[in-house]
Amino acid sequence: MNIRNRKARFEYEFVDVYVAGMQLTGSEVKSIRESKASIAEAYCYLKRGELWIKGMHISPYEPASYNNSDPIRERKLLLNKAELEKIEKSLKNKGLTIIPLKVFLSDTGYAKLEIAVARGKKMHDKRQDLRDKDDKRAMDRAMKI
Helix, strand or coil, rough: CCCCCCCCHHHEEEEEEEHHHHHHHHHHHHHHHCCCEEEECEEEEECCCCCECCCCEEEECCCCCCCCCCCCEEEEECCHHHHHHHHHHHHHCCCEEEEEEEECCCCCCCCCEEEEEEEECCCHHHHHHHHHHHHHHHHHHHHHH
């Protein structure tokens, strides 16, 4: 299972990373097990002291009943109160946002979401990351020879 937000590392600089549970229905968990989910356009927000994710797409599970839930509905994220308060304090700083990084299954079988409080990168930071990536690739090639 490999459900990742691949652009996140390029677009954002991470301040804090958290692992949150999600309130899902049974058919949504089965779809996630089949890797039929996407967090590419998703984002998280705080509403009345609770953390929600919006824009996450989980495809309907085909063998499930006719009453599948909406694929892009808002889902509540489960964190403890101290973590929510810490996130809320950090969001008061200008330019910070909460982005989803990856969806995975825990050892106990629960679907978890890795989220990060992040700051958007400037264009020169992105260029530096590309340069570092190219240099690393060149060093790896030189080591193989």
